[in-house]
Amino acid sequence: MATTCDACGHRTNEVKSGGAIKDQGCRLSLHIEKEEDFRRDVLKSDTCGMSIPELDFEVGWGALSSRFTTVEGLLTATKEQLQQQGSLMLGDSAPQFKRQQMTDFLVKFDDILALKLPVTLVLDDAAGNSYIQSLNAPLDDERLSKEYYTRTFEQDDELGVNDMKTENYEQLDAVAEENES
Template identity: 45%
Template sequence: LTYGTLGGRFTTIEGLLRQVYEDLDRDTPFTGDSSTESRRAQFAGFLKKLEDTYNGLNLPITLVLDDPVSNSYVQNLYAPDPDPNMFIETYERTFEQNEDLGLNDINVDNYAE
């Protein structure tokens, strides 16, 4: 999904997966009349796996939240100790990510003056 596709959410991982499922099931170009039968079947299989996952039938999973603007928060239930089930990796955004966010063309010269 692209940045901001789901908007702001306060939810569980299950709720997030359910929302992704509902949005993809409703608003997808992969199941329309111009799609091939094999493409529709492939996408239906993907949606079924996603549904099974949020219903707890396809566990364990690894969920990767790639958030180049650092707007995500996942609560650590073990705090103040580290969560043994969560890995957080901080990184510098790529040029392409900055471009997508409109940050490469910002001119702040003489801004404070």
């Protein structure tokens, strides 16, 4: 879904997954070192958390909504959201050191976007529906790694997998059809 406000020009795009939850979660790690890394396509689902370990920065599921963009677009949107949230949380009444911490943090984001600070972008999607474009597919990409993992009980619970009835499912359909007849 893409929207643009005619009044102010604000634009958003959001992707809603129509696919199934994969059998395993997926953790994608991209070392951002070169300009070409910014141009990689990214699909960040709404079940995907994001982190940048070098900044000790982590956001959970849904914090940045789902979107199809580029690495640069994702980082820029993250910075913009931090600026918006920071201005709300750190207004004039906030202590000066807190406002300075946020300013320093945003400067680091500028350094990332200017390739002055190489970092690792980690997308951790328990549903396994996120994607970062490989520049060498089908060969290995030296700056992109994919790790598949078995979800924890808590992750399955958040995704609703623990509540799904899958045993004897076909028999339940047959009983329902007989009752309708």
